[in-house]
Amino acid sequence: DQQVKQNSPSLSVQEGRISILNCDYTNSMFDYFLWYKKYPAEGPTFLISISSIKDKNEDGRFTVFLNKSAKHLSLHIVPSQPGDSAVYFCAASAIRGNKLVFGAGTILRVKS
Amino acid sequence: DTAVSQTPKYLVTQMGNDKSIKCEQNLGHDTMYWYKQDSKKFLKIMFSYNNKELIINETVPNRFSPKSPDKAHLNLHINSLELGDSAVYFCASSRDYANTGELFFGEGSRLTVL
Numbered sequence: 001d002q003q004v005k006q007n008s009p010s011l012s013v014q015e016g017r018i019s020i021l022n023c024d025y026t027n028s029m030f031d032y033f034l035w036y037k038k039y040p041a042e043g044p045t046f047l048i049s050i051s052s053i054k055d056k057n058e059d060g061r062f063t064v065f066l067n068k069s070a071k072h073l074s075l076h077i078v079p080s081q082p083g084d085s086a087v088y089f090c091a092a093s094a095i096r097g098n099k100l101v102f103g104a105g106t107i108l109r110v111k112s
Numbered sequence: 113d114t115a116v117s118q119t120p121k122y123l124v125t126q127m128g129n130d131k132s133i134k135c136e137q138n139l140g141h142d143t144m145y146w147y148k149q150d151s152k153k154f155l156k157i158m159f160s161y162n163n164k165e166l167i168i169n170e171t172v173p174n175r176f177s178p179k180s181p182d183k184a185h186l187n188l189h190i191n192s193l194e195l196g197d198s199a200v201y202f203c204a205s206s207r208d209y210a211n212t213g214e215l216f217f218g219e220g221s222r223l224t225v226l
Contacts, residue, residue, distance in 0.1 A: 002154075034214070036217075041219065041220075042219055042220075043116070043202055043204070043217030043218050043219050043220055044155070044202070044215075044217045045216075045217070046214045046215065046216070049214065087153075089155065091155075099157055099160070099168055100155075100157065100215065101157075102147075102154060102155040102156070103154070104152060104153045104154050105153050
């Protein structure tokens with residue numbers, strides 16, 4: 001039962017262009033959403049988050065969009081840089097507690 | 113200075129053996145976790161401790177026993193290892209139990225059961 005789905009296993013983007021990573025969820029109790037980035041042989045690191053009371057959150061080159069009615073969120077990276085090449089995990093949690101539910105990840109490759 | 117450190121990073125062992133993975137965080141956080149990343153790459157929570165008290169215990173076989181001697185340490189002991197236990201195990205911490213999900217992860221411990 002995958003409550004958080006990242007349907008694209010991988011994405012390849014040219015340096016300087018926009019990267020869009022997508023995530024869908026099924027549990028309507030989720031109200032906090034996060035993106036984590038993971039390099040090989042390292043643990044995931046927190047990137048950006050969004051609460052369900054918002055539909056957009058921006059931090060530098062990274063913007064997360066939330067569409068609650070569609071149960072969909074996306075991460076935009078503009079402009080993409082080669083150092084952004086990593087696995088990106090979408091995660092969600094319900095209002096109480098912090099039992100994060102993760103997607104399977106999307107491998108982003110930014111070509112120079 | 114590593115914030116969340118796990119040892120060992122790699123562990124290769126035979127079925128039926130017992131092994132432990134240690135985790136320490138120097139962030140002063142109250143809450144620690146163990147996550148398992150299986151072959152399908154999903155990260156799934158196994159346990160969570162808040163100030164040495166167990167608060168989350170997912171459906172994990174009782175061969176897995178976490179121990180938190182203090183709030184900076186959360187160790188994972190696995191008895192009678194099985195092939196399906198092969199995975200990468202990540203330790204993580206957060207400021208407190210009510211924290212809204214910003215976890216700090218260790219580098220992971222890759223367990224291979226032969």
